[in-house]
Amino acid sequence: MATVPPAHLTPRKRPRQARATVTVDAIFEATIQVLLADGPNRLTTTRVAQRAGVSVGTMYQYFPHKQALLYALNERYLEIVAEKVERACEAQHGASIGQMVDALVGAYWEAKTVRSDVTRALYRSAVELDTESLIEAFGRRVDAATAAMLASAADADFADPSVVNTTLLTAIFGAVRSVFERNLPSALGGEVRGQLVVMCRSYLEAVKKEPERAAPGGPATANRTVIDDAG
Amino acid sequence: MATVPPAHLTPRKRPRQARATVTVDAIFEATIQVLLADGPNRLTTTRVAQRAGVSVGTMYQYFPHKQALLYALNERYLEIVAEKVERACEAQHGASIGQMVDALVGAYWEAKTVRSDVTRALYRSAVELDTESLIEAFGRRVDAATAAMLASAADADFADPSVVNTTLLTAIFGAVRSVFERNLPSALGGEVRGQLVVMCRSYLEAVKKEPERAAPGGPATANRTVIDDAG
DNA sequence: CCAGTATATGAAGGATCATTCAGCTTGAGG
DNA sequence: CCTCAAGCTGAATGATCCTTCATATACTGG
Numbered sequence: 001m002a003t004v005p006p007a008h009l010t011p012r013k014r015p016r017q018a019r020a021t022v023t024v025d026a027i028f029e030a031t032i033q034v035l036l037a038d039g040p041n042r043l044t045t046t047r048v049a050q051r052a053g054v055s056v057g058t059m060y061q062y063f064p065h066k067q068a069l070l071y072a073l074n075e076r077y078l079e080i081v082a083e084k085v086e087r088a089c090e091a092q093h094g095a096s097i098g099q100m101v102d103a104l105v106g107a108y109w110e111a112k113t114v115r116s117d118v119t120r121a122l123y124r125s126a127v128e129l130d131t132e133s134l135i136e137a138f139g140r141r142v143d144a145a146t147a148a149m150l151a152s153a154a155d156a157d158f159a160d161p162s163v164v165n166t167t168l169l170t171a172i173f174g175a176v177r178s179v180f181e182r183n184l185p186s187a188l189g190g191e192v193r194g195q196l197v198v199m200c201r202s203y204l205e206a207v208k209k210e211p212e213r214a215a216p217g218g219p220a221t222a223n224r225t226v227i228d229d230a231g
Numbered sequence: 232m233a234t235v236p237p238a239h240l241t242p243r244k245r246p247r248q249a250r251a252t253v254t255v256d257a258i259f260e261a262t263i264q265v266l267l268a269d270g271p272n273r274l275t276t277t278r279v280a281q282r283a284g285v286s287v288g289t290m291y292q293y294f295p296h297k298q299a300l301l302y303a304l305n306e307r308y309l310e311i312v313a314e315k316v317e318r319a320c321e322a323q324h325g326a327s328i329g330q331m332v333d334a335l336v337g338a339y340w341e342a343k344t345v346r347s348d349v350t351r352a353l354y355r356s357a358v359e360l361d362t363e364s365l366i367e368a369f370g371r372r373v374d375a376a377t378a379a380m381l382a383s384a385a386d387a388d389f390a391d392p393s394v395v396n397t398t399l400l401t402a403i404f405g406a407v408r409s410v411f412e413r414n415l416p417s418a419l420g421g422e423v424r425g426q427l428v429v430m431c432r433s434y435l436e437a438v439k440k441e442p443e444r445a446a447p448g449g450p451a452t453a454n455r456t457v458i459d460d461a462g
Numbered sequence: 463c464c465a466g467t468a469t470a471t472g473a474a475g476g477a478t479c480a481t482t483c484a485g486c487t488t489g490a491g492g
Numbered sequence: 493c494c495t496c497a498a499g500c501t502g503a504a505t506g507a508t509c510c511t512t513c514a515t516a517t518a519c520t521g522g
Binding site: 039040041124126127128129135136139160163164166167169170171173174175176177178179181182184188191192195196198199200201202203205206207 | 270271272355357358359360366367370391394395397398400401402404405406407408409410412413415419422423426427429430431432433434436437438
């Protein structure tokens with residue numbers, strides 16, 4: 001992440017030899033497994049170490065305490081996701097909003113799905129203040145990327161781009177989280193993914209400003225009925 | 232909730248005198264406060280008792296263990312939310328999808344907002360297996376209510392109502408959660424709420440089946456462009 | 463092959479925490 | 493006013509856990 005981690009959360013030392021790298025990876029992997037198998041309450045340093053096939057002491061050579069381990073895990077993960085989303089957004093500059101939504105949902109969904117176990121584990125990991133700020137930073141970063149993308153749309157602009165952007169991300173982040181937590185069968189999950197794209201597209205269509213040449217009546221305003229139809 | 236709680240999670244005894252009721256309420260309230268102030272990791276029986284102004288022993292007269300306390304708290308809360316949503320849905324049978332969305336989002340949002348501290352606290356409370364099944368039950372219950380409502384819509388029906396329903400709820404649940412976790416300023420939160428309605432409405436419009444009298448072309452199909460526009 | 467550094471070990475210290483229980487206080491009914 | 497049940501107390505218990513450190517092993521450059 002762009003943010004510098006607070007001093008008390010920085011790793012103790014970095015692995016220099018190959019086997020050390022293996023060890024650290026094993027520790028991360030074990031953390032995920034314990035989180036999934038035993039839940040955050042039973043996430044014990046000893047348990048993690050045992051599952052990683054190392055001793056507790058080894059873990060403390062790389063992380064000053066348990067909190068720092070979780071912090072590093074989140075950091076690592078969010079960095080990857082953020083980068084993927086950023087790249088996807090940049091690739092869509094100047095495209096149509098339909099394509100943008102496709103790319104955004106696709107990238108985010110894929111990033112969360114490649115290692116769905118990690119995603120689930122981190123959703124489940126208890127949210128402490130530290131990780132909360134990590135997540136906030138992640139949010140701002142993605143926010144900026146998508147805002148820039150939307151601003152460059154070839155076929156639409158919005159009266160209040162900031163609100164539209166926030167809404168879009170809120171819905172996408174939330175929907176994805178919901179799918180993971182409700183543990184929907186992957187077939188249904190896939191369907192929801194498709195529907196999510198439809199939803200976001202129709203939303204953007206509904207809130208985009210009418211093109212300059214606003215002809216009175218006609219199909220161009222048909223989408224508007226969606227908003228004006230008072231409930 | 233409709234589901235009978237597992238034996239090991241049932242309260243030890245119910246309060247019979249007035250002061251006992253006060254005590255139990257104080258314990259619930261204290262749990263929320265500790266959860267918010269100190270996080271789930273520092274949610275200690277002693278801390279809760281102290282904050283509630285009672286002794287640890289008192290808490291153990293009503294709850295066999297910490298887990299049961301959290302279970303009861305979730306149960307209480309989800310029951311209220313579920314009932315509100317159910318009522319709102321029933322009131323909309325036969326209405327238009329626009330009104331339904333308004334009512335559904337409104338009811339859910341309101342239910343989560345009346346005591347936003349509780350909502351936040353429970354989102355944060357570590358997800359254990361027990362509470363997970365509670366949440367699942369809640370999901371099924373709301374699912375049934377909204378599905379029945381949508382099926383009765385006066386102005387639309389859907390090719391795959393089940394998927395549409397799941398998507399709708401996934402998006403709403405998720406978006407609301409996102410808003411709470413990102414702790415958006417309440418002004419922005421309100422705007423997102425409004426936008427969420429727009430989003431859901433335009434989604435339902437986009438996926439609804441064409442009315443029988445399908446005239447070729449014409450404004451009736453204009454909404455369809457939203458889906459067909461390949462990305 | 464050797465010295466020096468990196469890495470790994472795991473028993474032990476110290477702290478926190480969930481849960482119990484024997485005794486105390488308060489309220490209700492008679 | 494008395495009695496009994498309901499309600500409350502909090503020190504003590506036993507378990508669990510985080511973290512350290514003295515010691516041992518593996519690697520690397522020379």
